[in-house]
Amino acid sequence: MPVYKAPIEDFAFLFNHVLKIQDHKHLKGFDELTPDLLEAVLEGAGKLVEEEFFPLNRHGDEEGCRLEDNHVYVPSGFAEAYGKYCEGGWASLTADECDGGQALPHMIGGAVMEMLSSANFSLSLFPLLSHSAYMALKAHASEDIRNAYLPKMASGQWTGTMHLTEPHAGTDLALLRTKAKPLDDGSYAIEGTKIFITCGEHELAENIIHLVLARLPDAPEGVRGISLFVVPKFMVNEDGSLGDRNQVFCASLEKKMGIHGSPTCVMNLDGAKGFLVGAPHQGLKSMFTMMNAARLFVGIQGLSQAEVAYQNAHAYACDRLQGRGPRGAVDEHSAADPIIVHPDVRRMLLTQKSQIEGGRALALFALMQMDLAHAADNQEEREEADDLTAFLTPVVKAHLSDIGSEGANLAVQCFGGHGFVREWGVEQFVRDTRICQIYEGTNGVQAMDLVGRKMNLHDGRLPRRFFDKITQSLTKMEAGPAEEFVAPLHAGVTKLQDALAQLATMDLADRGAAAYPAMQAVGTLSIAWMWAEMAHASTNTNMAKIPTARFYFQQILPKLDYLCQIIGHGGQVIETHPIGHVA
């Protein structure tokens, strides 16, 4: 049986000692977040996921979802667990107070989401998508729609979805064809087929609020002609009660590599009634408001699978007796030693641990910047925080989801043959986490977002903010307990700055070829920075962070040399290769 224990001690350490949230307690959202409340939230979430979510995880994978007569049935037990999640007020954690929410910062939502997702990735997708839909409506919908939908979405009574992809239009949304025809009552009739719709249909909630991208009749071609609509599964009457079933149905469920407990739907909109959200033709922009938060959360999802996989690998490595340590028998009374004595097993476990804990710090740092971008005192601080969020979002999404797959696979490797069989439950983490590198924009798309867009915005202000922030850390750490990391981190900064300066002079073809290693390089250095910060912050706590920081600096950070080297090579060899079409 797989194991999972919510890492609440690590979260508390990060919030209290690394991110130092108490320094911001005068800000909205941070103000109510006393150490006691933080502890209560983390412990409550931990208890919920350990007791209600995790026991259903393997079962959900085995049972899966099924479609019958337009109804989608999710694994048994999911509805009850989701009910407890809503009853406990977890759905409304970060929702606005005027919608009945608790208005806590998103970084707290991120910590809770990691735990939900580690415990049961499939089940956690229902609230995650709802949260994204809530945010998009909050930012762009009319007051009527906000009043009618948001309180029930905040409470979890209704869930939400995002309808973007069509069979021929995934990354390239310019190609999308779904049509919206204006009706006399000011609403629209939506016609089209959407695919890969996570939690598009189910019986967990009373209603499902679909956010749908479609084209108005007079829409210009391309991405400037896409509008956003809200399409409820059941129409909402003026008194808030549910009315007619809308013409939006699940046509089929995808069979997938993983996340079997989450229905991935092909959705037919057959003249479904919808309401415009935001201005006509501005739909993509509205959708992207929410996408940035969603992308940070996907990075956390990837991490969450590495975390639960690591916990199982570590437990197994302490338990499984096989062979002897490199210096002879560790336990002479036993016929063999636990495999954690083997250097290569330790190397695998520490690779997982160092990337997970460092990645967690980075994700929460990015989410905190997202919070500060709204809550900070003055425009200057808000702008800095917004820049850091924008710069780190593609890195957190892509690098942490890569770490998710790498970590889950290393966990399987620690189990040997027992990792490949389903009985121990670790192979599920590999299958489940794989999607994180793909959805919400593939990791290649994230890398292009970083080097094609974020690097150049405002004349390169975003990466400057990032390096400035590290430089501030370096100054702080000199002659402190993490001093040993100052020189290598500083060297890493110089190396990466040089590589990115080179990148900035390249044309789009070269930059495209160097994008992925550049994303990895920023991710690799960012996590080193977080390790230095954690090492520095750990000295007055009972967290033993320094040994793992040393591991990361010695074993993982040197990858930066390799990455910077290939960034410098650009793309000529790649572009001119006769592998297929070239410009």
Added chain:
Amino acid sequence: MPVYKAPIEDFAFLFNHVLKIQDHKHLKGFDELTPDLLEAVLEGAGKLVEEEFFPLNRHGDEEGCRLEDNHVYVPSGFAEAYGKYCEGGWASLTADECDGGQALPHMIGGAVMEMLSSANFSLSLFPLLSHSAYMALKAHASEDIRNAYLPKMASGQWTGTMHLTEPHAGTDLALLRTKAKPLDDGSYAIEGTKIFITCGEHELAENIIHLVLARLPDAPEGVRGISLFVVPKFMVNEDGSLGDRNQVFCASLEKKMGIHGSPTCVMNLDGAKGFLVGAPHQGLKSMFTMMNAARLFVGIQGLSQAEVAYQNAHAYACDRLQGRGPRGAVDEHSAADPIIVHPDVRRMLLTQKSQIEGGRALALFALMQMDLAHAADNQEEREEADDLTAFLTPVVKAHLSDIGSEGANLAVQCFGGHGFVREWGVEQFVRDTRICQIYEGTNGVQAMDLVGRKMNLHDGRLPRRFFDKITQSLTKMEAGPAEEFVAPLHAGVTKLQDALAQLATMDLADRGAAAYPAMQAVGTLSIAWMWAEMAHASTNTNMAKIPTARFYFQQILPKLDYLCQIIGHGGQVIETHPIGHVA
């Protein structure tokens, strides 16, 4: 629907131009291998796998195996395809002539095995294990047993298995408990439970010949007390007809991440009748004779999944229209360009292609050395070939199976969301190939075999042979068509030699920590060497190898710097980390 076309042109190029098998045509096994026969073998195998094996691959994954009343049923269609494989004489390709085989070199068997495995990994496991069992019996069994079993195993009429692992004894075979009690007739009664037995029970063949490791009553403890037994599913009468059902039964089938079409059995030996193979207590040695060949084949299996996954990713990338190239529209008449125009997609495809083709060259080179270790003219040449085989075996097993997983995952990534759903068939390659990093000794065990054993044998003679061989290549390539690769390959040799020299001074704990990066470093450099060789050999052919060689040297080989750097760090940080038990 997934696609697969056997890469026979690449095999022919490797055999004829890189390995230059005609230079060895005076040797046994090579003598009959005329260019015409080689072409006929490659084309025949290609036709068999494309027409009979590949169409059953997805179906085998979906249907899987089931156990009912001691019978194991494999996916429908497998028996017919296996029948055609045997009828065509493919089972006996490398078997001895006295057993009715064709006595072709193992490198030819390796090429055929890659194709079988690309087309249908699960189905290919039946012959692979039979081949291993054949080799072990050939080398160690008594004449009676050889006469009674080998011709039918060579023809494929009977299949074979290897029974090593027990629930508590995987990597550490010293712990195994299965007992063999001598009977009056000179045979033994075998008692125990074995797990992870690939193709341990099925109805594809008339009989199954199990090779079982067990302990005699007077056996010393540990690995020096293990004997090898042959245990047939049906007893074999003196006239060759089948007799009683032996007491060896499948107790259950594992549910696995992949290779669903191959039954992975828990086997109960309940007083099963067995016959000693080789000397008492020497069983592990006998098993290892065969294990080296098996390990090379596992590397090829990993590669085979990357190959079929790559073919699908490449076809999809040429077909899927999404977005525009970095220099604007490539096809202005279409609403979007094929995704192969995107530099990051090309980077992924070339990463796959360069590692697959380079890995294939390396695997066939190693298999050719295995052939030459027996067939070469004189003792000196045989010793050299044997040294190279021994040195490269763990590298081919581990590095190529790592490449298998990396390649299959990159193929999924090229498909985006369509890679995660089962419909397109690429996620199966990820699930199937994952076992290659685990079985026949995990990749961590391979790395320890390389640095803990192979590096030090005969005072370091094996790595010296390896570097000498590369140096010979360098001399040959100077001022030739592959001259551009001479300097970087030479630099790589120096770097790796320095790192391995450092490794040689370390104690076992440090060496254990550095083993995996050392294995990767040897693998990375070996493939660069193969690319230089292929580039050199390609100039008078129609194979365009130079562009891919450039990609490998520019994008992949620089990883060597990183790997050598962490080899140098040894294991102190890893050993002293408070993650768990230490010595």
